[in-house]
Amino acid sequence: MQGLVVRYGRLVAVRGVSLTMASGETHVILGRNGAGKSSVLGAIAGLARPAEGRIRWHGEDITAWPAHRRVAAGIALVPEGRGVFVTLTVAENLRLGGFGLPAATRRERVEEALALFPFLRERLAAPAGTLSGGQQQMLGVARALIGRPRLLVLDEPSLGLAPVIVDEFYGQLARLRERGVTILLVEQHVERALRLADVAHVLNLGELVVSGTPDEVARDPRLEIAYLGVKP
Amino acid sequence: MIDVFQNDAFRFFLLFNMLVALGMYVVYSTGQLSLGQAGFAAVGAYAGSYVDVKLGWPLVPVLLAAAAAAALVAIPVAFGANRVRGLYLVMGTLAVTEVVRVSLSNLDAVGGIQGIHGMEPSGVLEMAVVLALAIGGVAWLMASPLGLEMRAIFDDEDAAAAAGVSTRTVKIIAVVAGAALTGIAGALFARYLSFIRPDLFGIGLSFSIALYVLIGGVHSLAGPLVGAFLITYLLEVLNRMQQFGLPPVLDFASPWRFAIYGGLVMAVMAVRPEGLLTRGAVRSLLAPLRRRVRRLRASAHAAATPARLWTAGDSAALEVVGVGHRFGGLVALEDVAFTIRPAEIVALLGANGAGKTTLINVVAGRLPLQRGSLRLSGASLGLLPAHRRTRLGVSRTFQSVRVFGHLTVGENVRLGLRAARDRARLPLGWLIELTGAPPEALARDLTLVSQRRVEIARAVASSPSVLLLDEPSAGMNERERGELAQIIRSLRDLGIAVVLVDHNVDLALGIADRIVVLDFGLVIAEGVPDAIRRDERVRAAYLGTMGRSA
């Protein structure tokens, strides 16, 4: 079953990036800051229009679709900085995740999300701002999951989190992966991401330089070049 | 359309509007959007008229009296303005206009609602001379170091305080100076009419003045002048349209002219939200001039390595003892203590919410010292506000980069230099090199990483004995982090005591001489990097599986 195809060219940030995902796979995009990773995610989520290229989702061309339509189609983005509303309660954040759903369905899905992240159950009435950084990150993922997305996109989820929290978070991601969720991840922490992914892509200066299995990519010298910033 | 200029009244009001716009510009250049300018004009008009009619003073003393009266009234307003921010400030100053107007209406000594009449007439010539002098004066002000501080406050008041600017004082000066200018304009206005009444200086005038500045563009002196000119001209042209033989279906003596004006205002805001003369536009107009200046300046700066500022030794640069801080019921810091000596790098580690930024804010003075003590080379810091601490030698950077976006790189750094006081100054050329960016670039046009370096250079420019860096490596790749590490080490070699907060464990463990680990507001470990790496409590609270590598 075809997942996602992105062929994408834009002079400013990203040039001719293509990737294909199949259902259930976990892909990670690596690269240093300014390499274009967030731009690719932005294009997939519908926050930015690519100047060239197409995005195909289960066979349908969605390049022109606005962000909220893509969400309805099953693409959920958890943006950099967690994507939670700190002035709203945990419960309200989750409710927002199921905004368009009939009440009964939404309640069901919230229960599912709480089963995955049980610590949220005790904090339902608390403002999301009282949660720690790592808990907020997990709330952001829980919120995205309410919509039962077919593709979960995460932008630098470990940013600003203490290493021990990042461990916990990746444990959760692994669990999600076991349940068959398709995940696209953008990361700076090479080691952690490679352990999780099925396929890895490396972006350097806006171009896709390597794609392959984690082992292949880890051994490829171009990975190091992309990170140390040695100019070609 | 040119013959509107033949009308004497039009000429006068054109100049008048430009002068009041200039007055507002002085106030707003510190970010204080004052809608009280009509009130100051009224005070000046009345004071000037009173000494003119009742005491028979000549022109110049009349204008000085007007300026003084307006400035006097402005002082309490300025102090009040310091207590409120944003829209509260705007509404508060609007209240000033109305209160002044109603008060003057009720003051029989100055004629109540009837006002004063019988002033010596002045015309366009006097107004033109005053305007020219005012433009010269304001230009000089904005080019001076005080003007730099004012523009910094506009961009980011808290960062300006952290850079050593006495924000309260500068803001008060701005309000009072702007009021004085506006008062002079009011007095000349009164002389032109030979009478004044309170209802001539209403809320409508305050709004009009604000529009001149906001539509003209606030980032240069020319903006408000151009705004006043264009709007006055446009309204007059719309007023006179029937004289130009337009078909009678459009009757411009009617309200339509204001509706058209309104529509144009909306259009301008849609296209140029920052005003017609953006800072970018003015810069490109002045570009040839700047190139010449840059060539002159470039030769003056050799990037010499600076001499050591402080000597390493045993006496502490900064002592933190028993510091505690609560936000309401939430304990953010509990009995935190550590010492740092000159030429030392201490890294502060801990999970989000562990209290690292809170500690930096308490040391820097952004948060009040609730419990414990802070000593800088033995002297107590506890009660001093942030900008004083910077001037004494405690500099900091912010977690989310705070540079002055509308100032150039050079101006950002020079602002920091002003806080160096009587300490040895670091060479400007070396500081500019530290930023890694061209000195004439606008800070907001730079990448995030460059902005961080500009912020660090600005903090270092005040020759601090203690430098607090809050997450400087956020957003940097490995090469940039390496450069940052080099920079921090060179700062240590100058003798600066550097306190580093950062989540990049490799960076922190790599360059620090000592580590302090916070968890839930408590110090749970302190020591050299190797010991911390192996510490089980630190592992559990923060490091996790990381740190075991490398």
Add this chain to the structure above:
Amino acid sequence: MTELAQTLLNGLLLGANYALLALSYTLVFGVLRLLTLAHGQIFMAAGLVALVAADRQGLPLIVTGLVAIVVGASLGVATDLFAFRPVGLGRPIAAAVATIGFALVIENTALQLRGSSTAVALREPLPAPDLVLGPFLLSTVQLFILAIAAVVMVATNAFVDRSRWGMAMRALAESPRLLPLLGIPVGRITVLTLAISGALAGLASFLVALRNGSVSPLAGTDIGLVGLAIMTIGGLGSLPGAMVAGIGLGIVEAFASSIGVGTFQSAVPWLLLVLILLVRPHGILGKPE
């Protein structure tokens, strides 16, 4: 009815209208972080159109009120489309200036179409006070004003706090960028906010017409500024604050008038503003950002 009761009643009637108007400003500011300076003109235009229509078509009172609400809501939406959208959500000062332009457009179009600046009167004369409620003697219309105002205020608060759309509005207030990622189009929320806000202004205008008996085309600026002052006194962005401040100012003004402060009457809101800000720099119930 004693003079005290009379003054208090006047104060409540005035305050009810003030509170509704302040609510309309606060919704926009609280949700969109934007200031609109056109609501005074929307207030005026809604009342004007409603009374003119009532006059020409012989409409009953309730329908007149509905016309005012609809006109208010439409002009609110127009503010969003023509003043806010072109400027964007992130530029509050430019957006506010754009609404000044829009206010000029509304006011002068109304003046032009009306042909003069004379007020429009209610078709039917107001009934005399004949109901006795405790110490108060009021007319059915006055009771109606107070009741409607109270119901609407409670309903608006409940809507923002509990309903789905109210939650989306609060989410928008915090972070406009996050909303599309949840599948909620931002445009729909801003239109809804401005529509409700405009409707509130229209309703307030109708209620004032019921109290005064007429609407003047020049009334927009003054009432608009007072509405802004009330929102500031209550605390920017606080719905309960707006209501408390509105009712409070109404009562203060009524008492000032009964004591007889002469020309200072028009300065009462502004004096109150200065006093409150000196003691509480963020308004009565406002929160520091």
